[in-house]
Every structure is written in C-alpha cells, then in structure tokens.
Amino acid sequence: MWRLNRVRHKAGRQVGSSEEVRLKRREHERALRQARRDRQLVSKRLLLNEDEEQPEVIMDTMSGEQDVVSLLHKLQHSGPERETHLRALSNALRGPSAQLSFIKQENSMHLLVSLLTGSNAQCRLHAVRCLHELSHSPHTNVAPACLPATPYLLTYLSGQSTKFTELCLYTLGNLFPDSDIVKEKLLAQGIIPALASCLENQRHNLSVVEAVGFTLSQLLQAKDAAEKIIPQVLASSLPSQLLSVLTPDPNFGLAPAIECAWCLHYLACSEDNRELLARGALLQCSSLLLSLGDAVAEGKKEEGMELLVCPVLRCVGNLLSLCPVDSLSTQVGDVRLVAAVCVLLQAYPHTQPALARESAWVLNNLTAASSDFCSALLSLNLVPGLIQLLPFSQGINTMVLRVLANIAHKKKKFCVQLAQLGLVSTLCATLKMADQEMVTLSLEVLFLLVLSTQQVADEFVRLGGVSLLEAIQYNSEGEMRRRAAYLLEHHLLTHSSDLTVDNVL
C-alpha cells in the first residue's frame, strides 16, 4: 500500500465544501502551470511530526512572532527546559511571519546551529526540526539565512538516525532552489558526494532513499543543472544507485521508486545520457515498464502508479532516442515491451490523457528505427487497439497515427497487414477531422498503403474516398491539397477508369 498515509506531507485540509476545494485545487494547478511556463516550477516538502495527524492550524499572527522572540530569549539559558522551548519554537516557526521574525533576530541562527551540533540528541532533533520549518518558508530570503547550518546538515547525512537524516535531507532539498547563493554554497560544500554516499549506505532504509531522491530531484531541476550539476552526478555512483532501487518494494510502496525515477528522468533528458545507457538504464527501465504494464493489465492499478509510470516512460523514451539501432535488442531486451506500453496507453486515455500521449511517444520511438518492434505490434495483435485510439484528441491520436505510419513505412508486407485490420476505413474518418496534423498524416499513411497493393486503392474508392479527397482540395491548407491531388491523380483516378458503373457501387 502506498505510503501516502505514512508520510503525511502537509495533508490537505478539507476546508469548505467540496466544490470550494475543487476550485482551489484548480487555481493551484493553474498557478503551477504558469510557474512551469516561466521555468519557475519548484516544490517543497514538509515532514509532519510523528505524532501529528494533521498539521496544527497555525495562527499566523503577532503572537507567533512574539513567541519566537521570547522563546529565543529563553533558549539563551541552558537547562532542562531547553528541549521544551525548542520544541515550542519549532511549532511557532510554522508560520511564515514567525519565520521572518526569527531570521531578523540577532544571532538566532547562531544559537540554532549550536543546538544543532550540541551534545543533547533531543535538542539536535528539535533544532533540525526548526530548520526544516524554516526551509519550508515561502519567503526566499529565509534560505540564505540558514546557510550557517548547511555544512552540518551535510555532515549528518552519514549518520544513522533515520528521522534525523530524513529531516536533514528534506531541509536541504527545500533550501536548494531558493537562491543562487545557496546553490553555489551547497555544491561547493559537496552536496552531491554526500547524497551519493548517503544513498549507498542507507539503501535498505527506504524512507531515507525517498528523501535522497527528493533532494536530488531538486538539484536536477535547476535551470543551470546541465552545466553544473548533471555532469557531476553522472560521474558519481548515483545513477547506478538510483537504478538499483527502482523496483518498488511491495510493502513499503511506490514513493522511493517514484523519487528515484524522476531523478533518472531529469538525467535522461540531458544531452549526455550515454552514460546512463552504458550503465544499463534502458534495460532496467524497460523491464520495470514491462512489470508495470503487466500489473495494469492484471487490474492491479495501485493508487499513484501513474506517478511512477510517467518518469519511467520518459526515461525509456529519451534513452531510446539515443540508442543505436543495432544494440536496441540488447538494451531493451524483451520485444514484448511494446505490449506493456500499449497496455499503459490504453489504460489512461480517459483519466490521464497526458500519460497516454507520453506512452504513444515511447511507441513512436520504439517503432521509428526498429522493424522488430513494428513486427511485434502486428504479431502480438496490438494494432486494433491502437486504431481504436484514433478518436482521442489532445495529441494522442496524432502520435498513434505516427506510430502506424512508422509501421507502414517499413515494409509493404506491413502495409498489407494494416489494411487487413481495417485501417483504410478508419482513415476515411480521420481524413475528416478538424486537426490538420491528423489529416496530413492520414494522407501520408494512405499514400504508403496505396503504394503497397492495388486492393487498398480499390477499397478506398469503394468507401467513397475519392469525393473525400476532392473535398480536401478545397481546404485552405496547401499541404493537404497537394497530397490529396497527388493521390487522386496518380493512384485513384487512373485506375477507377477501369471500373464499370456496376463495380463502383
């Protein structure tokens, strides 16, 4: 069962009616989309305390700020109450204005760091909790204020206390994107090697693995990651580590695999992903995709599975684009991968069209260069399912049609098989679609089919295709007109003169 329950990352409070909630969600989504377009998409995570069911409702008022000031004052004196004050401080620091107030106080960070590194283990834990709350601040000037603590956070990554390590990791992951100064310092302080050795030593500890994955993903999403971060990561042991934890643990759930998969996706997107290929990333991701596809096919679609499917699909898609054709079979392994991708493609067009679209993209990359995969699609009888997807818009049908075109482009034999599966009559429908790319692609596919056998041309004419193409000649798009005209002139009309009136009907 997925760990959504266990690690309650700032559980959403159901304030207001469900309609209000949905509206807020949609607004939030819109904001995220805009942020992505501005290349500013950044998220932070907040670990709740173990005894918390829901985060306490924080009154972000003057009292919070005053609490901070008075608590700081009290913390100056050592004594058994320090723990209590520190704990209270961490609660107070959940409020954004309290956070600002904290960093304004003189020597506040200095004090916190000394508690972080002191001899009292409980105080250390509460201190890191304070830092964690600070790292989650929406104000970007808080992060630089936390810089004095970061060398220690990095050092503690090699420790053994799970909760403590997790808090350090999430804190670092939250701080990293906030400012360039922070990025620079953390990189200089060796965050990448620290993450690598942490992952190596704590592979058995899946909550730590999840935290490392999250933090690394924050690094990899930085705008200048390609120059400064990715080469270093690729040179380290991190890629192999990530690959080795990719298979989700059935007890623990999907979360660690999800984080690691997203890291691999960011790496695979880079210019330099041959490193990944060399380490067997394509093979690993392909076999994971196969098992995910099998799970979906058997009806065992876990909640949140698409969060894992998505990055793995992307890895496979991008790694395929760089994989030399002749080593494709060794790198991918099982040709049945196409079946898995088709299963995923068909599982999601209604609920997650984006995922269906990405699956279709992977199929395109599988079929573009390799005859074997095209042949497999046909022999495994997957094409009818693909044809059924052609009504779906949002980029799904254009990509699927591209896949069919890839198949047709390979061999005349494939064209014949495609025609036998009813593609010609489907094209009669797609040629009428509003999407120009669909129409143009349909004409291309039709051309390939018509070239293969006479029967295709006959069938098309029989289905009323000629008048359809003639109508296209009145389309405002020259690309379509030229193709339609060519087909009519060279392939359809020259032969239709041989038919008698009786045959036509």
Add this chain to the structure above:
Amino acid sequence: MKPAGKCPTEDSGEPEQRETETPFSFTPQLARLHKDHELFEDGDIHRHMYLQDLYISQEDEPTTSVSEFACHISGCSAVFSALEEYEHHYNSLHRHVCCSCRRSLPSARLLDIHIQEWHDSLFTVLAQRQDMYQCLVEGCGHKFRTSNHRKEHLIKIHKYPPDFRFDKTKKDRGTRETKRPPQKDIAMEEVGDVCESEGVCEVMCDVLSEQPEPGESMETLVEEAAAHLTKAADAGEDAGLSAAVHSQECPNKDTLKPQYSYRVPSTVCFGHGSIRGFRGRRGRRK
C-alpha cells in the same frame, strides 16, 4: 519534436516505385524531448501536485476529449463532434451548390432546375415560346409557361405550401444579388450566407450517390463545352449555350485549379455555374 532520426532502409527485396517528386514527406523520426517540453507539462504538474500534497486519484476526474471533425471547404468553419453530423452538413450544404449565386440546394435535380431557370440565358429565350418550367416533383413531368403557373400547380395538385423555399422566382432575390461582394479567391465562398435562405427539402430527396462517374477523363472547360455540343441532349441546346459558357469567366481558374488536370467532381463545383448545366447530357442516374 526534435528529430534525432534515422531513416530506416526499406527491404532490399522490395524496391520502391515512388517517383522522385511527390508531395509526401513522412519519415519515421526518433524524438528526444527535453525536460521542459510541452508534452511533459501535464505529467510535471501532476508530479508537483503530489509533492505539495495535493494529489488526488484521477479516477474521479475524467478529462478525455475526442477529436472533432471539420468541414474541409475553405471558408466554411463548421465543426462537429460526430462523424454523422459532418456527413449531414456536407451533404446538405456543399454537395449541390450553385456556383453563380452560391445557393445551396438539397438535391442535384433541384440544383439543375435552379441553374437552368436562373442562370441560363438560353432558358429565358426558350421560355418565351414554350413551356419550360418543370414541376419540382420528381416524376410528375408537367411543364409550365411561367413560374407562377408552376407554383399554382404545386400548391393545388401537390399540396405544397405557398412559400416553398426552393421555388423562389428571380424577382424574389431582390437586393441579395446586388449586394454580392466581388468573388474572392477561393472557390467555395462563405457557406454562411447560403444557410440563411435554404433549408432542407423534406418532400423529396433525390440525393444522388456520391460515386464518381467512371470513365470520365479530364477536360478543360472549353473542351467540355465542345464535347457537350456534339452530345446535345433533349433540352435542345445549341451554339448559343456555348457562347454563354465562354462569356462567363471563371475567376478561380488559376488559383485553385491545379496545373495538372483533375476531375471535376460531379457534386462539387468550382467557380463556374454553367458546368452544372452539362449534367443533363450524362443522363439521370437513378
């Protein structure tokens, strides 16, 4: 998509018979997508919603959408969600269109009659001497000296309404003709202004099949006119008609008629009203 593609080679045993110059350009292409690619947007948003703990299982929010169909005729911006709607639209509004006045008629027969009576100067001449106005009801066969006579016949005998939409006289056109803007560069003009005046004929429907006529080769307008003269049908057309043909300029000849000849669709005309008049010579298809 950023093509990083390799062109697969065809089987050596199956040589391509493609000419070197075709308008077709498809080749399979590998596509590598960078992390900010728009294809990835939805997935990224979903991921970040999860990170910010706004994840919900998508089962309750289906967002499927289906491709729409659209009329190809340039200038017609009609869009449909179902294939049948498209077919109906096309058959109703684009099949039988008079190219001179862009009226859409519901059937080929009514279109023929329309062209004859409105745009054929020979008809006007002949109608002074003989009964030329055909009854609109298929199979009736009666002809009348004036359109009013025909209208009376339709009302009295065939129980038509007095304001039957497909029996407008030329005079009824009124200001519509004078307001016509100069012919644009596209063959099929805005269908919008046709829709206002015509409806669907309910009484009779002789929607002919869409099948192209076999055995037709491509001819230019001039040649067709000449051919027509030799195969003059029962209407008694003479050289006067061909004069009418030549005098009407086809404005779109250069823009849409391509350099190589192609079949004039029997059901879609472009820019030249009198072509419709030629249909008579091929005989009615039943």
